[in-house]
Amino acid sequence: MGQELGPVYLRIYRALKTELQQGDKKPGDELPSENALAAQYSTTRMTVRKSLQLLEREGLIHAWPGKGYYVSQPSHDMFRLEFREDAAQGAASFKSIDVIRAPEDIRDIFSLRPGSRVIEICRLISEDSGRVAYDMKYLPYIKGNPLIEQEINFFVPFPDIVSRMVPTFFFYTRMEIEAALPPEQVAFRLGCVPADPVLVISRYFMDQKDACIGYGRRYLRKDHEKLVAYSGYRE
Amino acid sequence: MGQELGPVYLRIYRALKTELQQGDKKPGDELPSENALAAQYSTTRMTVRKSLQLLEREGLIHAWPGKGYYVSQPSHDMFRLEFREDAAQGAASFKSIDVIRAPEDIRDIFSLRPGSRVIEICRLISEDSGRVAYDMKYLPYIKGNPLIEQEINFFVPFPDIVSRMVPTFFFYTRMEIEAALPPEQVAFRLGCVPADPVLVISRYFMDQKDACIGYGRRYLRKDHEKLVAYSGYRE
């Protein structure tokens, strides 16, 4: 027999999870009650509850007060997607950082008046195989904020830069993913023809009042890098 | 003052969360110890722990055994993406369901021998504004499995159909998102020209042994429907 290691609540958790993995229990089936499990493992309800809460958090089971615990029907429509600012192996060749008059689309995003200025940061990401992505980021320009200017020169992740602009770190990011033909300039910089579709990934950093405080857009060449997401129980 | 409702651990949780939202505490700052909070709220450590675990699960704070609790630096590179089988308002006009000899790409996905057959389900999704998406789904064909044939005619979500094929409900989905030009047939059915890029969303349903047990591919017209994902603390 394998050694039973670690805290009691983890041993119970693993035992129950194994039962579910092996198909001994199907969605809709009832689990033993907390009291039954406590007796079975010679422990108390509080310890058993900890095991069950773990399974519940993973979406494997759910509690029905007054009745018992039941195996859940797993959902496969919520996905986890990882998108890192700095491509893992990608060499990020710096392109430009400027204060410019905001183009109309950027003005709309930040709700700025015509003529307002924004900070624009452009980068080209390359790998061994060639150019992979072109990245544009925008921040509202606030006079006399040298902090930002200094830090932008270093490789501080964009979310962290955005974070300095708000009084609290409570903000969220909305990502939009679409397919498009690249603007001529972008195609040129990516070294592909404008008829080649690219993946466009937009990120809107929104504060608690749903105002946009940072915006980034990345063009991904279709022949490199895919976006990957997962749902369910990946080992 | 607003009424303080609900269990004690939720009141403590809300009080602490409000402090974080208002920026009273910044990432890296230390929180009061469990004992201090228990005294402050005239309760016990176990109750306070429950509040803190909630915040910890949300990624807002982390515990450092032997030291204390600290406000976390939130990460903005893990996103939540919702992808529903049946477009919310989209009228799913049924197109075809057939048993066919697997094309080479599908054979590779399922690791099938040449000549093997698969079930192919095609659907065209339309909205008021017009055709939005074209959907292809594949399952290995297993003789004498009338269950599947019967159920496929109804609008059972694909993950649930796939679920019947495995002894346990433990499987995961891998999604790949890319930009591409649509194959001629797909462009025709979507009512767009082949030079118009589309979003291609592939889903691989994988069992515990990393074998593919179901595959779906959706072509999304670029002028409709974007994929949207979120990270961080959305209210």
Add this chain to the structure above:
DNA sequence: AAGTGGTCTAGACCACTGA
């Protein structure tokens, strides 16, 4: 009425960090 999960108490021992 008996059993269930949800909450809560008032202790306990442990391994760990810091002064």
Add this chain to the structure above:
DNA sequence: CAGTGGTCTAGACCACTTG
């Protein structure tokens, strides 16, 4: 060393479901 979080115990009362 005193203080911290991590685990665990042996009770308790409540609202709820079921027979």
